[in-house]
Amino acid sequence: MPEVRGPPPAKRFRAGPGVPGNRGAMLPGGRRPLLGAEALERQRRSLPIFAARGPLLARLRSAECAILIGETGSGKTTQIPQYLYEAGLGRQGAIAVTQPRRVAAISLAARVSDEKRTELGKLVGYTVRFDDVTSEDTRIKFLTDGMLLREAISDALLRKYSFVILDEAHERTVHTDVLLGVVKAAQRRRKELGKPVLRVLVMSATMDVDLFSRYFDGAPVLYVEGRQHPIQVYYTKQPQSDYLHAALVSIFQIHQEAPPSQDILAFLTGQEEIEALCKACRDIARHLPDGCPPLLVLPLYASLPASQQLRVFQGAPKGSRKIVVSTNIAETSITIAGIKHVIDTGMVKAKKYNPESGLEVLAVQRVSKTQAWQRTGRAGREESGACYRLYTEDEFEQFDKMTVPEIQRCNLAGVLLQLLALRVPDVLGFDFVSKPSADRLQAAVEQLELLGALQRKKDEPPALTPTGRKMAAFPLEPKFAKTILLSPRFHCTEEILTIVSLLSVDSVLHNPPSRRDEVQAVRKKFVSSEGDHLTLLNVYRAFRNVGGSKEWCKENFVNSKNMLLAAEVRAQLRDICVKMSMPIESSRADTGNVRRCLAHGLFMNTAELQPDGTYVTVDTRQPVAIHPSSVLFHCKPACVAYNELLSTNKCYMRDLCVVDEDWLYDAAPDYFRRKMRAAPS
C-alpha cells in the first residue's frame, strides 16, 4: 500500500489499493540544459535500468527476440539503445526504435543525442513523416512505427537494421500490430537466406506480456522496475449515474480542501462535454466563499487550437489552482507537469465495431483497467498524488482488462493494401498478434477489389493490381488514393490534391460550440452549394490568397496548425504524383469535374434521397442523415457521396458532395446495376 500524502480523501470516496506498478508510457521529456559529462554519466547511472544493464545485455545477446517490461521512469527507452550501441550490437546495422507518436520519436532522439554528446542527426537521429534527421552515420534511429512500416514496403527484410526495438507495444496501435508481424517475418526470412540476424526487442507495460512472448515463440521476458511516486486511489462508495455531476462535485471538494498549488486533471470524453464542464467550473468558481483560492480552468482536446493547448503547460498564477479538463489526449500524448490530483470519470469516447450493422460506432464507453491505471499514473509524475475514480471498486473489477487492440476495431482496407504492397504471400493468412475476424478481412478484400486495387483468382490468395501498387504509394486511405489516381481523367488533380490533403488531417475548421453564430456568419463566404469538399477547397484557396496569415485563420475560425499540415501533406502527395509522371492540371472554375472525380472515387459511399425526405445508403440501404456540421445540412440533394459514416445518436454522413446519379453508373456500372436491382425504387 503506497503511503498517503496530500489532502485527506474526499468524504464520498473510499480508499482502494494503490497503483500496482505502473503502466505508463515513457514520456518524451523536454530538452534539458546540457549537464557536465560527469554529472550526465552520474544521472544515467542513477536510472533504475542501469542496475540491470549487465544481465539485460547478456540476455539480449543470446536471444533473437525478447520482451521487456519496463515501468515508467525506468529509463528503458533512452538507455537501452545506448547500451546496445555501446556493447557493439548496432555496428553491422543500425538500431531502430519505434514510437507510436511523432513528438516522442523526435524528443527521444534529441535527448539521446544529447546524452551521447553528438549532434542530432549524426550518431542518433530520427525519421518521422515530413522530417528525416538522419545521416550515413546514424546508428540509433528513432522513428514512428508508421514510418518503419513505410520503409518496409521498399525493404521487407529491414536490411538497414540489426536491431529493432518496438516501444510502447502495449498501446497496440494498428501500426505496431502490423509491424510486429512484419518484423517477425523479416527475422525468419533473413535466417532462411543466411543473412545477419535481426534482433527484436518488444517493450511494453505489464498487461500483455504473455501474448507477445507466445507470439515470438516463447521469447524471454525481462522486467525492469520503474520510479513512480505513490498514488492513493479512491473509489466512490456508490455507483454514479451522472459522471459529469460527480466530476464537478469532486473538483470543488478537492479545490476546497487541498493547497492551491496542487493542480487537478480530469478525464472526460469529448469537446462539448469538456467545454460545458469548464463553463460550469468557472461559474461556480465565481461564487465561492471568501478565502477559497481562484481557479484557472483549462480545456484540453486535440481539435483545440495549438495556442490554447499550450496554456495547459503554464503554471497558474501564484495562489490559484489550475484544473485541466481533458479527453484521453492527456493519457499518453500530452504530459502536464505538476498534476497532483487526477479525476477519472471512467469513460472514454472511442470507436467500436458493431458486428451486426458492420458499422463503426463512435460511442462513450467504459475505459479498460489498463486505461484507468494509465490515467491514475498521471498523478504521480513528480511526487506522490491522488486519483479519484468516479466509480466503485466493484465496477472497476468489471472493466475489461485491456483496451481492444485498434486493429480489431478499424477498417482494414488500408492495412491489407499495405500488406499486399509488402508482398506478403497470403494476406488473409497473415500472422497477426491478434487476428481480426474473417468477416472484416473479407470485407476489406471486397472493398479493395471494388477500387480495382486487387484481383482474386480461384484458389489463389488475392493479389495486387498495378493500380493497387500505385495506390499503396500514397500515405492515404485507399479510396482517397484511388480518387487521386482518377483525377487526371477529369483534369482536376490540383483540386483533388487539395481536397484529399484537407480531409487527411484533423479538421481545419474550428467550431467552438459557444460561438456557433459567429462561426456560421464568418464561414458563409466559403460555403459551396455543391458540398463540403468544395467548401474546403474555397477555404484553402482563401488561406493561400492571404499568404497563410495566422490572423486570418483566427478571424475565420480556421485551425492554422492543421491548415499548414494539410499544405505539407499536399506537397508530399504532389511529389508522389510527379514521380508517377501523372499530369497535374487544374480544372479552374469547373467544379463539376471535381465532383465527377469524387463520385468516381467515393462511389461506394453514396446515399439517395427517399420520397419521405430521408436518406439511405446505396451500398446496404442503411438509413443515414446529413451530419449537422455539413454545409448541406439544410439541403436535400437527390444523391450525395460522402467520406465516412459516423454512428453516434444517429448514423450520419460526414463531408458530403452533391453528385449526379449518372456519374455513379459510369464509375462502377456492375456495382450499381447490382445495387439498384436489389433496391425497390
Next chain:
DNA sequence: ACGTAAAAA
C-alpha cells in the same frame, strides 16, 4: 431535422 477521440503514413 441538430453534433465529431486520438494518432499516424
